[in-house]
Amino acid sequence: MLKSRRGLLAAGLTAAVIGTIGVVSTLNAGAEQIPGEAPASATAVAEEPLLTPPAKLPWGARPHSIRTGRDGASSKSLKAAGLIAAAPDEQSEEQAEDEAPKGRTSRTTFVKSERTEILPPDPPPTATTSPAAAKPTVNYLYSVGTQAAVSDGAYANLTISKPKLDKEDYHSLAELAVQSADGRQIVEVGWTVDRLVNGDDDPHLFVYHWVDRKTTCYNTCGWVQYSKNITPGDVLAQDKTARFGIQFFNDAWWVAFDSEWVGYFPGKIWGDKFTKTGLVQVFGEVAAASPTPCTEMGNGVGAGDTAAARVGSVSYLNGPAVDMSVRATSEVYAVNRLSARTFRYGGPGAC
Numbered sequence: 001m002l003k004s005r006r007g008l009l010a011a012g013l014t015a016a017v018i019g020t021i022g023v024v025s026t027l028n029a030g031a032e033q034i035p036g037e038a039p040a041s042a043t044a045v046a047e048e049p050l051l052t053p054p055a056k057l058p059w060g061a062r063p064h065s066i067r068t069g070r071d072g073a074s075s076k077s078l079k080a081a082g083l084i085a086a087a088p089d090e091q092s093e094e095q096a097e098d099e100a101p102k103g104r105t106s107r108t109t110f111v112k113s114e115r116t117e118i119l120p121p122d123p124p125p126t127a128t129t130s131p132a133a134a135k136p137t138v139n140y141l142y143s144v145g146t147q148a149a150v151s152d153g154a155y156a157n158l159t160i161s162k163p164k165l166d167k168e169d170y171h172s173l174a175e176l177a178v179q180s181a182d183g184r185q186i187v188e189v190g191w192t193v194d195r196l197v198n199g200d201d202d203p204h205l206f207v208y209h210w211v212d213r214k215t216t217c218y219n220t221c222g223w224v225q226y227s228k229n230i231t232p233g234d235v236l237a238q239d240k241t242a243r244f245g246i247q248f249f250n251d252a253w254w255v256a257f258d259s260e261w262v263g264y265f266p267g268k269i270w271g272d273k274f275t276k277t278g279l280v281q282v283f284g285e286v287a288a289a290s291p292t293p294c295t296e297m298g299n300g301v302g303a304g305d306t307a308a309a310r311v312g313s314v315s316y317l318n319g320p321a322v323d324m325s326v327r328a329t330s331e332v333y334a335v336n337r338l339s340a341r342t343f344r345y346g347g348p349g350a351c
Contacts, residue, residue, distance in 0.1 A: 050224070050226065051226075051250050051251065051252050051264060051266075052250055053226060053249065053250070053254050053261040053264070054247060054249045054254065054261075057243075057245060057256045057259070057260075057261070058153055058154075058155040058243075058245035058246075058247045058256055058315075058317055059155055059243055059245065059315070061259065063256075063259060063260050063261055064259050065229050065259070065260065066084055066085060066229055066230050066257075066258050066259055066260050067083055067084070068083060068084070068085050068086050068087070068229060068230060068234075069081060069083045069085070069086035069235075070086060071086065071087045071088075071089060072086070072087070072088065072089030073086035073235060074202055074235065075162055075202040075203055075235055075236060075237055075238040076162075076238060078235065078236070078237035078238075079238050079239055079240060083237060084236065084237050084240060084242060084258055085205065085230055085234045085235065085236050085237065085257075085258070086234060086235050087231070087234055087235070088198065088199070088200070088204065088233060088234065088235050099118070099217045099218075100118060100170065100171070100196040100197050100217075100218060101114070101116055101118060101138040101170050101171075101287045102208055102215055102218070102287075103140035103142065103285050103287060104183070104186065104210060104213070105142050105144055105177075105281060105283060105285075105329070106179065106182075106183030106279065106281075107146055107148060107183065107279055109183075110140065110142055110144075110329055111140050112139070112140060112329070113137050113138060113139045113140065113291075114137070114138055114140075115135040115136070115137055115138075116135060116136060116137075116138050117135055118170075118196065119136065120167070120168055120169060120170050120195070120196065120289065136289060137289075138170060138287050138288070138289070139287070139288050139289070139290060139291045139293070140285060140286070140287055140288075140329075141285070141286045141288065141291075141293070141297070141329060141330045141332055141333055142283050142284065142285050142286075142328070142329045142330075142333075143283060143284045143297060143298075143303065143326075143327075143328045143329075143333050143334065143335040143345035143346060144281055144282075144283035144326065144327055144328070144329070144335065145281065145282045145283065145311055145314065145324040145325070145326045145335070145337075145343050145345075146279065146280070146281045146283075146324060146325055146326075146327075147279070147280055147281075147322065147323060147324045147325065148181065148278065148279055149277055149278075149279065149280045149316050149319045149320050149322075150181075150276055150277060150278060150319060150320070151178075151276065151277045151280070151316040151317050151318055151319025151320070152247055152248050152249070152276065152277075152316075152317040152318045152319070153178060153245065153246045153247030153248055153253075153254075153277065153316070153317040154176060154178055154245070154246060154277065154280045154314065154315065154316050154317065154319070155176070155243055155244065155245030155246070155247075155256070155314075155315055155317075156176050156243070156244060156245075156282050156311055156312065156313060156314045156315070157241050157242070157243055157244075157310070157311070157312040157313045158174050158175075158176070158190065158191065158241065158242065158243075158244055158282075158310075158311060158312075159174070159239075159240075159241050159298065159299060159309040159310050159311075160174075160191050160236050160237065160238060160239070160240045160241070160242055161174070161191075161203065161239065161298055161299035161300070161309050162193060162201070162202060162203055162238040162239075162299075163193055163295065163296035163297060163298060163299060163300050163346075164294075164295065164296045164300060165193050165194075165195065165201060165295050165296075166288070166289075166293055166294040166295045166349070168288075168289040168290070169286065169287065169288040169289055169293050169294075169295045170194065170196065170287035170288065170289075171192050171193060171194035171196075171197070171285075171286070171287045172192070172193050172194075172284070172285070172286050172295050172296060172297055173190055173191060173192035173193065173206070173284070173285050173286075174190050174191055174282075174283070174284050174285075174298065174309065174311070175188050175189060175190025175191075175192075175206075175208075175244075175282070175283065175285070176188070176190060176244045176245070176246060176280075176281075176282050177280070177281045177282070177283070178246045178253070178277040178279075179277065179278065179279040179280070179281065180274055180277075180278050180279070181278025181279055182278070183213070183279060184210070184212050184213045185210065185211065185212070185270050185273075185274040186208075186209060186210040187207075187208075187209050187246050187253045187255070187265055188206075188207065188208040188209065189205075189206070189207050189244050189245075189246055189255045189257070189262075190205075190206060190244060191203040191204065191205060191206065191236050192204055192206045192218075194206075194218075197218050197219075197233075198233065202235050202236075202238070203235070203236045203238060204234060204235055204236060205230070205231075205232050205233065205234050205236055205257060205262075206218050206219055206232055206233070207219055207223060207232045207255055207262070207263075207265075209221070209222055209253075209265050209269065211269060211270060218232070218233075219231075219232035219233050220232075222265050222266070222269050223263055223264075223265060224252075224263050224264050224265070224266060225262075225263040226254075226261050226262065226263040226264060227260050227261060227262050227263065229260060230257065230258075230260055230262055231262065231263075232262065232263075239299070241310075241312070242257065242258045243256070243257070243258060244256070244257055245257075247317055248267070248275050248276065251266065251267045251268075251272065252264035252265060252266050252267055253265045253267065253274075277316075277319070280314070280316065280319075282311045282314060282324070283311075283345070284297045284298050284309070284333065284345045284346050285297075286332075286333070286349075290350075291330070292332055292350035293332065293349050293350060294349045294350060294351035295349050296346070296347070296348055296349055297309075297332075297333045297345070297346035297347055297349070298333075298344075298345055298346020299346060300346065300347070300348045300349075301346065301347070301348070302334060302346070302347045302348065303328075303333070303334035303335050303343075303344045303345050303346060303347060304334065304336055304344075305344075306344075308336070308344040308345065308346055308347075309344065309345060309346045310338075310342060310343070310344050310345075311342065311343055311344075311345065312341065312342040313341055313342065314341045314342070315341070321340070322341045323340045324337075324340060324341065324343070325337075326343050326345075328345075332347065332349060332350050333345070333346055333347040333349075334346075334347055
């Protein structure tokens with residue numbers, strides 16, 4: 001069941017962006033996001049040396065290669081094989097769309113809805129029959145744990161689930177987000193069920209970042225790949241728990257998953273001014289066509305049930321003691337605080 005990575009990273013490859021749409025030069029990484037810099041040439045980008053991550057993962061273990069499944073394995077088959085991840089099949093990669101709606105939540109506010117030109121794969125009838133609905137509204141619903149915390153990064157255990165995504169909705173995800181104190185600069189890692197981004201209904205690893213509260217894109221914008229084994233966009237095993245981490249080190253925000261450093265967002269994206277967290281959040285998020293969606297959050301089990309999806313063992317690197325407060329932004333999904341570091345969240349949706 002073990003696989004090679006189909007030559008994703010050949011010897012000598014340094015700075016490249018690898019996402020759900022394949023290998024992309026960091027020329028597409030958003031030079032406009034780097035203050036004071038003009039777009040770089042492909043040659044200049046290729047010559048940038050690959051940075052070195054910390055010797056240990058955020059949770060203190062030494063990195064080692066993740067045992068991954070064959071290309072195209074489903075989240076269900078990965079679970080049955082006792083594996084955690086696999087590359088998506090070629091069809092999913094061809095269908096991938098890195099630019100898709102993404103919500104944002106800060107300490108006291110959150111993006112509740114926005115107009116978009118992007119339609120879900122099966123848009124509601126009004127999206128095509130009503131001129132007023134040419135730009136449909138995306139509604140965002142969250143179950144959040146949050147804490148103002150100055151640190152070098154954070155990590156948490158997340159239940160990886162396969163929530164049922166209604167055909168009219170965009171995504172259901174869970175993530176860890178490290179932010180500046182004002183919530184304007186953000187790095188995110190987590191899993192998402194998103195047909196626009198991934199082309200199927202399985203959970204996939206994702207990364208994302210924000211600059212001055214402006215959206216970027218999934219998995220590719222600004223991203224520099226480090227691992228030769230696992231990449232953003234890979235399918236993840238359902239009904240498993242894995243560690244997700246983000247740490248600032250060596251002038252970059254590094255992302256860790258399970259037992260590997262996956263890659264990083266260079267600090268120059270933020271003008272080298274975003275180097276510490278001011279706010280840490282872990283949450284479930286649903287992006288839907290309706291404020292009362294049928295889509296599941298987490299594993300679809302209500303937060304009051306012991307079988308509900310969990311966020312566990314939230315920890316900071318060189319930060320304060322963890323004491324997260326929790327909240328839900330709607331009546332559709334709930335959150336249940338179990339301790340200062342752990343909570344359950346989610347639900348079956350309004351249907």
